[in-house]
Amino acid sequence: MQAQKPIIFFDGICHLCNGFVDKVMQRDPHAHFQFAPLQGETAAKLLSSAERLQLDTVILWKDGKKYYRSEAVLKILVKLGGVYSLFALGYFLPPFVRNALYTWVAKNRYSWFGQRETCRLPGPHEKNRLLP
Secondary structure: OOOOOOOEEEOOOOOOHHHHHHHHHHOOOOOEEEEEEEEOHHHHHHOOOHHOOOOOOOOOEOOEEEEEEHHHHHHHHHOOOOOHHHHHHHHHHHHHHHHHHHHHHHHHHHHHOOEOOOOOOOOOOOOEEOOO
């Protein structure tokens, strides 16, 4: 595992979360980010058991520091650059507002977008980026 690269932890069975991972992979051609399901081995090594049970959040692990919910998403999108840099405007909203919106979407994600029966398995082009 390349610990120096930021890791995006996500709910491995959530269609919305997997779609977010797909989009970030597409927009991150230099492979700045790596990815790991909250249900996986990498999460077990780097996150607490309480954090691994928070399937309703994205966690960004960067340089040993963890970012959660809307802050994680904003940091990821801003790092992608280009038009995604506009998401930096989200920092003008107070965290309690951003996180309330994030929580509302997270609570409804399965009913709106569905879920998989098992965690995502890496395709051939994802093997170096999708951690166990």
